[in-house]
Amino acid sequence: MLQAKQTPPESITPEAPRKGIDLTLNGEHFRHTGDPKMTLLWYLRDVLHLTGTKYGCDSDQCGACTVMIDGKRALACETPMAKLAGSEVTTVEGLAGENGGLHPLQQAWIDEDAILCGYCQPGQLMAAAALLKIKPNPSDADIESLPNICRCGSYVRVRRAIKRAAKAMQGDA
Amino acid sequence: MSDSILRLSRRRFLQVMAGTAGALVIGIGEVRAQDAPSADVPLAMLGDDVTALGPFLRIEPDGRTLIGARDPDCGEGTRTSLPRIIADELDADWRQVIVLPLGPKVVNENGNARWRYGRQLSGESASIPAAWNDLRQAGALARWLLLQAAVRRSGVAASQLRCRDGRISAPNGKSYSYGELVKDAAQQAPPQTPPPLKVPADYRYIGHGAGDVDAHAIVTGQQRYSSDRFDGDPLIAVVLHCPYVQGKLDRIDTEAALKVPGVKQVLPLEPEPHQTLGNTPLAPSVAVLAVDTWSALRGRDALKVMWKQTGREDESTEALFKQAHALLDSDAEPTTHVRSDGDIDAAFKHARTKIEQVYVQPFVAHALAETMTCIARVENDQAHLVIPTQAPQQALSLVQRLTGLTPQQITIEVPRVGGGFGRRIDQDFVAEAVMLAKAAGQPVKLYWSREQDLRNDPYRPAAVHKLSAALDRHHRIIGWRMHKASPSMLTGRGVSADRLWTSEMERDALPAGLVENYQSSWWGLDSGLPRGETRADAHTVNTFAEQAFLDEIAKATRQDPLDLRLKLLGDSDRSLPYSGRGGAIDTARLRKVLTLAADAIDWKKHRTNGHGLGIAYAYIYGAYCAHAFEVSVRSAKLVIHRVVCAVDVGRAVNPTGLEAQVIGATMDGISTTLGQAISVDQGQVQQHNFKDYPMSRMAHSPRDMQVIVVPSEAAPMGATGIAMPSAGPALANAVYAATTVRIHRLPLLPELMRLL
Numbered sequence: 001m002l003q004a005k006q007t008p009p010e011s012i013t014p015e016a017p018r019k020g021i022d023l024t025l026n027g028e029h030f031r032h033t034g035d036p037k038m039t040l041l042w043y044l045r046d047v048l049h050l051t052g053t054k055y056g057c058d059s060d061q062c063g064a065c066t067v068m069i070d071g072k073r074a075l076a077c078e079t080p081m082a083k084l085a086g087s088e089v090t091t092v093e094g095l096a097g098e099n100g101g102l103h104p105l106q107q108a109w110i111d112e113d114a115i116l117c118g119y120c121q122p123g124q125l126m127a128a129a130a131l132l133k134i135k136p137n138p139s140d141a142d143i144e145s146l147p148n149i150c151r152c153g154s155y156v157r158v159r160r161a162i163k164r165a166a167k168a169m170q171g172d173a
Numbered sequence: 174m175s176d177s178i179l180r181l182s183r184r185r186f187l188q189v190m191a192g193t194a195g196a197l198v199i200g201i202g203e204v205r206a207q208d209a210p211s212a213d214v215p216l217a218m219l220g221d222d223v224t225a226l227g228p229f230l231r232i233e234p235d236g237r238t239l240i241g242a243r244d245p246d247c248g249e250g251t252r253t254s255l256p257r258i259i260a261d262e263l264d265a266d267w268r269q270v271i272v273l274p275l276g277p278k279v280v281n282e283n284g285n286a287r288w289r290y291g292r293q294l295s296g297e298s299a300s301i302p303a304a305w306n307d308l309r310q311a312g313a314l315a316r317w318l319l320l321q322a323a324v325r326r327s328g329v330a331a332s333q334l335r336c337r338d339g340r341i342s343a344p345n346g347k348s349y350s351y352g353e354l355v356k357d358a359a360q361q362a363p364p365q366t367p368p369p370l371k372v373p374a375d376y377r378y379i380g381h382g383a384g385d386v387d388a389h390a391i392v393t394g395q396q397r398y399s400s401d402r403f404d405g406d407p408l409i410a411v412v413l414h415c416p417y418v419q420g421k422l423d424r425i426d427t428e429a430a431l432k433v434p435g436v437k438q439v440l441p442l443e444p445e446p447h448q449t450l451g452n453t454p455l456a457p458s459v460a461v462l463a464v465d466t467w468s469a470l471r472g473r474d475a476l477k478v479m480w481k482q483t484g485r486e487d488e489s490t491e492a493l494f495k496q497a498h499a500l501l502d503s504d505a506e507p508t509t510h511v512r513s514d515g516d517i518d519a520a521f522k523h524a525r526t527k528i529e530q531v532y533v534q535p536f537v538a539h540a541l542a543e544t545m546t547c548i549a550r551v552e553n554d555q556a557h558l559v560i561p562t563q564a565p566q567q568a569l570s571l572v573q574r575l576t577g578l579t580p581q582q583i584t585i586e587v588p589r590v591g592g593g594f595g596r597r598i599d600q601d602f603v604a605e606a607v608m609l610a611k612a613a614g615q616p617v618k619l620y621w622s623r624e625q626d627l628r629n630d631p632y633r634p635a636a637v638h639k640l641s642a643a644l645d646r647h648h649r650i651i652g653w654r655m656h657k658a659s660p661s662m663l664t665g666r667g668v669s670a671d672r673l674w675t676s677e678m679e680r681d682a683l684p685a686g687l688v689e690n691y692q693s694s695w696w697g698l699d700s701g702l703p704r705g706e707t708r709a710d711a712h713t714v715n716t717f718a719e720q721a722f723l724d725e726i727a728k729a730t731r732q733d734p735l736d737l738r739l740k741l742l743g744d745s746d747r748s749l750p751y752s753g754r755g756g757a758i759d760t761a762r763l764r765k766v767l768t769l770a771a772d773a774i775d776w777k778k779h780r781t782n783g784h785g786l787g788i789a790y791a792y793i794y795g796a797y798c799a800h801a802f803e804v805s806v807r808s809a810k811l812v813i814h815r816v817v818c819a820v821d822v823g824r825a826v827n828p829t830g831l832e833a834q835v836i837g838a839t840m841d842g843i844s845t846t847l848g849q850a851i852s853v854d855q856g857q858v859q860q861h862n863f864k865d866y867p868m869s870r871m872a873h874s875p876r877d878m879q880v881i882v883v884p885s886e887a888a889p890m891g892a893t894g895i896a897m898p899s900a901g902p903a904l905a906n907a908v909y910a911a912t913t914v915r916i917h918r919l920p921l922l923p924e925l926m927r928l929l
Contacts, residue, residue: 035434038467046409046465051401052394054591055466056542057623061863064542092394106392113384113829116837117248118391119398119542119591144872149863151542151592152248153840154833155874 023084025050026094036082041065043081044091052092052122056149063148066123066130067091073130092122095129105129108165109158116152124148128162137166230259230315236339236352238265241275243290244300245563246387247593248837249893250830251300253386255308257827258301261378262312262371265351266339272386274587277565279580286580288566295563296598296706297754298794298891301826305889309370315358317368322357323349337377373824373886382829387589398591399561400543405550405616408437408462410609411469412621413478414629415457418485418701418856422457426477430461433475435468440612442605452599452666453631453703460609466620482856485701490635490852493698494533497637497658500696501531507656507694509674512681515690520652524643528729531639532718533918535850536632536702538860540868543591544626547606550616551576556583558606561590563597571600575607594841595706599631627866628858631705632851634659634677638718643690648730650741652690655682655719660700662710673697677711679753683719683792686749686758687741702853708841709894712793713901717846717919720789720902724909734906735771735788739764755795755890762821762883763790766799769819769881774801783807784814785911789903795890797821797883800839800903802875806912809926813843813904816875818896823887832880834892839878842900844869848920 020031025048032043041058044050044067056064058077065076068090076091095103102110105128115121127148135142143159150158231239240256256272259265277293279286292303320331323341326349327334335342342348373380390396415422427439440462444455459478463469521527548559556576562568565587572583590597606619621629636659643652661673668675674695685691707713723741727734746761767790771777774786783805790799803815818835825831848867852859860866905916914928 035467042465042467042470045401046467049403050394051397054398054542055400055544057863059623059862059864062623062868092392096393102392109392110384110388113388113833115248115385115388115391116833117542117590117592118385118387118396121391122394125392140876146871149542149868149870150840151540151868153837153844153869153874155840155869155871156836156878157833159871159874159876 021081021085023086024088026090032081032084034081037080039077040067040079040081040084040089041076044076050091050093054119054122056120056123061149062120062123063127064120064123066126066148068126068130071130071133073127090126092126095125103129104168105132105161105165108161108168112157112161112164114154114157114161116150116154120148120150124150124158128158128165131162132166132169136170138162230263230311232315232351232355234352234355236266236269236350238263238270238339238351239273240270241273243275243293244304245274245293245295245561245565245587245590245593245597247295247561247563247590247597249295249300249593250385250827250833251295252589253383254301254827254830255304256386257378257383258304258308259312261376262309263316264336264338264377265312267378267383269339274589276585276587277569279569281581293565294598295593296595298796298893298895299754301889301891302795310367313368313370314363317364318358318361319351319354321361322354325357326354379826380824380828383827384829397588398543399548399559399588400546400591400620402548402559402588403618404548404557404559407548407550407616407618408464408613409466409469410440410460410462410606410613410617410619411466411473412458412460412605412619412625413473413476414625415480416628416857417480417482418488418853418858419454420457420480420482420485420856422459423479423481425459425479429475429477430472433463433468433472435464436461436472437464438462438613439472439476440609442608452705453601454665455601455604456629458605460605462609462613462617469620485856488701488856489854490535491854493635493660493700494637497696497698498531500658501637501639501656505696508697509671509678509695511674511678511693511695512685513692514685514688517652517654517690517692520643520690521641524652525646526644526648526730527641528644528726529639529641530722530725531637531917532721534636534638534714534717535852535919536635537707537845537849538627538630538632538851538866539592539594539596539707540627540630540863540866541592541594541596544623545602545619545621547603547619548616549606549610549619551607551610554578554582556607557586558584558603559586559588560603561597562587562600562603563590563593563595564600567598568600568603571603572607575604576611594708595710596631598706601629601631623863624861627860627862629703630851631703633707633713634662634704634711635700636677636711636714638715640718640722642722642726644726644730648732650684650688650726653684653688653692655693655715656696657694657715657718658696658698659711659714660698660702660704662704662706664704679712679715681749681751681753681758682715683758684741686747687743687760701856702851702858708838709793709897712791712894712898713842713845716789716791716898717902717905720791720899721905721916724787724902724906725915735767735776738767738788738790742767751792755793758792759797762797763792765883766790766797766819766821769883770799770801770817773817773819773879773881774803774815776801783911785907785909787903787905787907787910789899789906791895791898793895793898795823796892796895798895798899800896800899802903802907804904804907804911806908806925806929809929811847811873811908811922811925813873813875814877816878817881818878818900819881819883820896821883821885822890822892822895823885824889825882825885826889828882831882831892835880835896836878838894838896839900840869840874842897843873843875843904846901846904846919847873847922850920
């Protein structure tokens, strides 16, 4: 677009840089300029409409809002935005590979049909993804340490899916 | 079968019409020309106006096959199983099927308002049995029309043509896709009589497993539940309910809340006493409306509300149980004599052995994954709602009453729902959203926190059972008394006093019909706590008492719990009359699932590793179910090593989905039995969140679970609730076998820890 030539003003008052919290979310840069006490859960859901991360209890109990922060399992409902400056956040929307292919866990979830109502499953997947990062070959006890609630009770298939994905990922390595 | 088709053809007709773009639309219902969908609407725009044809079917010229799913999917798998019934009769290519949800719709025909889609309700495990005939008929008609079009195109007789995967092939090698035939098919006059249905041997989808149609969207976080939608850019309404049972709003100070940035309005909701807006009375509440949830929550925290109690100050669950015990121990006349066979007094008088036991089971909450939410936009001449409901038609009627709009002015969308289990048959949250949207004068999205959700549930009624058995010298059960005291789920629903027992008791509950002298009676209890439908309803508590008691009889008479059950069912095959839903009980089918579960868990093999086995069975909604559990309790830690569940649901429409329902219901039974209780003290619910209302997690899930589906040609029954009732007692019986601790009061885990 053509712009008219402007005469520079006599004096320049630089605009203050807009304050905000810079973070990386699923590989992209974001700046949060609202209430720094707002939790990541409502930032994702209400501000960005990135609704894969679910509300479940708002009290660190159910795991529906599980995400990864700097590669570790975290709960979005208890993470204020202020804590996220410079952090890398991964939500379920960012779990798939860059080429658009599914994460082995997502594929295993589909293969085992580990879904009932499905509402808690993004959180289950993120918790499982974080587990496989530290325990690539998880034991039953490791899987039983997962705290996420599935109200519909698809645990039997979730357990199978985690084992299937772990096997697939080791096959790739 | 032919009888049901004839009835179908008298009451309804199958509708065929051509859209302007040449799509073929078929549905079942009562449709006027102006209600007819036009086929030129883009796929993305397909909504109620277009899909307004019951269990409908639409084939695009490019071959895409759109099938409407009329029942909400709260995890029951209806969005997968119902369309597959149509797709099978149609010989569609499942990979080309797109499933669309159908909202409720009323049409006017000659002045008579009718539901366009017939029954729309996800409840009582009834979606599949209710749709079995309709949906196959819709698929078969479409296939017939396409065949006629192919006959004209090819000159080959219909009997020579073959339909498969969305194509019709002739012996001469010519083949046509459904997409290229739809224009011609749509011109075709429908047949005089319904076209024949497939024989089961030809089923390609029915009886063959398929994963959930929404699986990909769910695992990638793309699935939009109601709570994920922002239709109309709504204000978020965070609700605070009165914490007292049947309490009232006293005073409210909104000043601080209104100062919170982002908060727009604070609205009290004070329903009239006894105002019937759903199944349960609406609790008084205050809503904070804000631009986003975060601001609304801050506003809620700043709100000062005083509530008052109004006559239920002394209500407590302990007092309720005391009252139940007193009634069951007295000679008080029951509220209802439910059933009486033979001479029960004589049986007990002449018994060699008499056994008696009382079981106490608490109120439990639904605690669904997705808490109550609803988006409501209400204008002068129209309303649009997004509702996670199990009962879209009740929702529509309620919105109509609250807004004064006609059903045609109301649009209701029901996206995939985050759990149902009976909770979303009640419409209290819909009423709140509509009232708030009206009061606010703009679209509102209702938000219940977990705490509000848990403390304002239509709970499963608490129950106290007193069971007594009379045995002869051969340890045969000659007398059975089932006395139960509970607050009826139906209280306050306009049900006459002499029918309140019907939600609490099954007249023909087992072992009725197997024991010569049988008596069941019910005592109604008073409670102000709201009550509602739950998975399998009272079957769960009743089966727990019955199946746990059978194990006590086995123990007292030194019989094997499996042998005792087999002896009770008898060697000869019998059909026991059953007045509840599902029809007569076939003892052979019950024996079959019991034996299958026992064999699979290796029942007769004595465990030396401290593991205990437990077994139980149930008949529910026409389906047969048996559970076998293997557990251990070491250092106060319960591990469920293995579970086998054998089910006979008639024909399994989607075995993959059926297995999912059985796994889920089993887990529901485990979770409810192990840890869950809602209690009231001084007129207040005592639980707040998952901290004090424990939902079982992975650690209490079975390490291994096997689901055995009995092959059956019988008409399909539901799946969602059927594996709930026998899971709890099989678990408790296994815990007894492992620990010799018998649990008579639920929840099990705290009781076990107390007794160990």
